[in-house]
Amino acid sequence: MSDPVGRPVRDIVIIGGGTAGWMAAAALAHRFGGTETSITLVESAEIGIVGVGEATLPQIRYFNRSLGIDEREMMARTSATIKLGIEFCDWGKAGDRYTHPFGAYGETIGPADFHHYWVRQNTGGDAHDFGEYCYPIVAARNDRFALPDEDPASPLDAFSYAFQFDASLYGVFLSDFAKQKGAKRVEGKVVSVQTDGETGFVAGIALESGREIAGDLFVDCSGFRGLLIEQELETGYEDWSEYLPCNRAYAVPCAITDTVGPYTRATARKGGWQWRIPLQHRIGNGHVYCDRYISDQEALDQLMTTLEGEPLADPKQLFFKTGKRRKLWNRNVVAIGLSGGFLEPLESTSIDLIQSGIVNLLALFPERDCDAADRDEYNRLMDLEFERVRDFLMLHYVATQRDDAALWRDMRNMEWPDSLKYKIDAFRRRGIVPEYTHGLFLPPSWLSVFIGQNIVPEAYDPRVDLMSEQELAANLERVRSRIAAAVVQTSRHDDFLENYGATFAGESAS
Numbered sequence: 105m106s107d108p109v110g111r112p113v114r115d116i117v118i119i120g121g122g123t124a125g126w127m128a129a130a131a132l133a134h135r136f137g138g139t140e141t142s143i144t145l146v147e148s149a150e151i152g153i154v155g156v157g158e159a160t161l162p163q164i165r166y167f168n169r170s171l172g173i174d175e176r177e178m179m180a181r182t183s184a185t186i187k188l189g190i191e192f193c194d195w196g197k198a199g200d201r202y203t204h205p206f207g208a209y210g211e212t213i214g215p216a217d218f219h220h221y222w223v224r225q226n227t228g229g230d231a232h233d234f235g236e237y238c239y240p241i242v243a244a245r246n247d248r249f250a251l252p253d254e255d256p257a258s259p260l261d262a263f264s265y266a267f268q269f270d271a272s273l274y275g276v277f278l279s280d281f282a283k284q285k286g287a288k289r290v291e292g293k294v295v296s297v298q299t300d301g302e303t304g305f306v307a308g309i310a311l312e313s314g315r316e317i318a319g320d321l322f323v324d325c326s327g328f329r330g331l332l333i334e335q336e337l338e339t340g341y342e343d344w345s346e347y348l349p350c351n352r353a354y355a356v357p358c359a360i361t362d363t364v365g366p367y368t369r370a371t372a373r374k375g376g377w378q379w380r381i382p383l384q385h386r387i388g389n390g391h392v393y394c395d396r397y398i399s400d401q402e403a404l405d406q407l408m409t410t411l412e413g414e415p416l417a418d419p420k421q422l423f424f425k426t427g428k429r430r431k432l433w434n435r436n437v438v439a440i441g442l443s444g445g446f447l448e449p450l451e452s453t454s455i456d457l458i459q460s461g462i463v464n465l466l467a468l469f470p471e472r473d474c475d476a477a478d479r480d481e482y483n484r485l486m487d488l489e490f491e492r493v494r495d496f497l498m499l500h501y502v503a504t505q506r507d508d509a510a511l512w513r514d515m516r517n518m519e520w521p522d523s524l525k526y527k528i529d530a531f532r533r534r535g536i537v538p539e540y541t542h543g544l545f546l547p548p549s550w551l552s553v554f555i556g557q558n559i560v561p562e563a564y565d566p567r568v569d570l571m572s573e574q575e576l577a578a579n580l581e582r583v584r585s586r587i588a589a590a591v592v593q594t595s596r597h598d599d600f601l602e603n604y605g606a607t608f609a610g611e612s613a614s
């Protein structure tokens with residue numbers, strides 16, 4: 105192989121046409137369409153895709169926007185609903201209910217952060233539910249949604265939203281987009297991989313049909329199997345099952361029987377938890393569990409007996425091991441999606457991790473030699489992303505008072521990673537949420553779980569005491585009633601869908 109240093113990547117090969125593959129193809133085609141750089145995506149209809157993954161995070165809107173995708177068209181083509189957050193049921197104790205919103209709590213009422221004022225009021229036993237001070241939570245509880253207001257003075261400006269959609273349709277939508285921008289799709293099963301004897305770089309792949317495809321840079325989106333990153337390059341896997349033991353899931357869609365709210369629900373169960381994700385035409389349901397704590401049959405029965413409508417397909421069982429590859433970028437292979445790692449879908453983070461993988465790859469886009477410094481930086485950034493998501497997911501399990509089943513007792517008593525311990529201690533002792541600049545989940549997210557799962561700070565910001573008791577009560581009440589009044593004025597989620605996403609197809613047809 106001649107020296108590849110300083111030579112631009114000309115042929116990018118993506119293995120896999122699931123959500124990860126088509127998101128990568130769309131973004132790369134958007135960047136390189138019309139240039140000399142080719143993008144080829146190989147997928148096998150016979151192998152298929154994992155086909156779950158319906159709840160997203162608000163960041164996906166920026167991904168779509170960066171590609172110039174019309175949100176209304178995307179919503180219409182993917183049967184999407186709006187997601188304002190996740191409602192968690194029975195996590196702290198049986199009967200508890202709180203929402204992790206996509207937005208901030210309260211507003212500025214003094215020099216300290218809003219939640220410190222609420223903590224003081226709550227210490228006196230006089231506070232309303234913390235969620236009542238957050239517009240997207242109150243809107244979600246009342247099945248309401250309107251687009252955020254651009255006016256920073258409005259309570260409707262301090263929130264964001266995401267989508268609940270049919271992930272397979274999102275893949276089809278993006279594949280149309282990527283192909284229009286010049287990406288090529290090749291149907292076929294990869295049966296062998298050629299590597300360069302000197303560098304160990306992947307040089308090409310061969311399909312069952314005998315066709316060979318050479319490339320400079322390979323994006324491994326082949327799902328859990330990790331065709332290039334693991335089966336070929338033997339990169340290794342960091343197993344995080346000791347922190348997050350759930351390892352299986354059943355998924356099944358059911359019919360809609362009532363109004364669908366603009367939020368996902370996650371209900372804690374004996375050996376794991378159950379999701380409910382409403383789309384326009386059906387509800388996605390699943391039970392994530394650990395086979396050490398309940399049997400497959402028990403998990404399946406739990407799911408099927410709690411469906412709110414008639415099942416629309418046979419339940420599908422999925423197996424996974426929580427963790428990530430030791431390196432997400434190894435030699436000239438970048439693993440994006442399930443091939444790079446998996447953290448259970450409790451906070452809908454997988455598609456967001458795909459997005460981060462793509463954004464970081466574009467930011468550090470290499471020459472053919474895939475400089476080690478770029479690879480190291482990419483791996484450092486992605487490690488942070490994965491670790492921060494892991495800690496946030498763990499918080500839901502360890503901050504529990506449940507004592508009714510072995511899973512919850514074990515999680516309460518487990519050893520926490522230092523990074524998580526620091527966060528929990530800081531909140532418990534001083535009511536503060538240390539911020540980081542890189543990675544998912546801003547302080548309002550952490551706050552929602554801390555407070556929602558009954559972690560009570562021992563102290564609050566002393567500047568709160570500069571406010572008299574009467575002033576404090578009046579300020580909090582003003583914020584609460586302003587939000588309640590704004591929600592009453594907000595359109596119903598169903599009406600919003602009818603007027604926004606759901607009508608796009610009709611409009612383009614007329």
Ligand SMILES: Cc1cc2nc3c(=O)[nH]c(=O)nc-3n(C[C@H](O)[C@H](O)[C@H](O)COP(=O)(O)OP(=O)(O)OC[C@H]3O[C@@H](n4cnc5c(N)ncnc54)[C@H](O)[C@@H]3O)c2cc1C
Nearest residue numbers: 120121122123124154157159294326327441442449454455
């Ligand atoms: C139970 C569960 C629930 C989830 N819920 C959510 C959620 O709510 N939100 C969220 O963000 N994420 C969720 N996820 C994750 C989400 O499903 C995935 O991140 C997403 O589907 C991306 O998958 P993928 O594209 O990496 O892999 P896959 O969908 O498995 O695609 C792999 C692709 O590789 C191809 N392939 C494999 N081997 C070969 C070969 N030899 N030759 C040719 N092609 C090959 C396949 O044909 C396929 O096209 C969930 C995951 C699970 C398991």
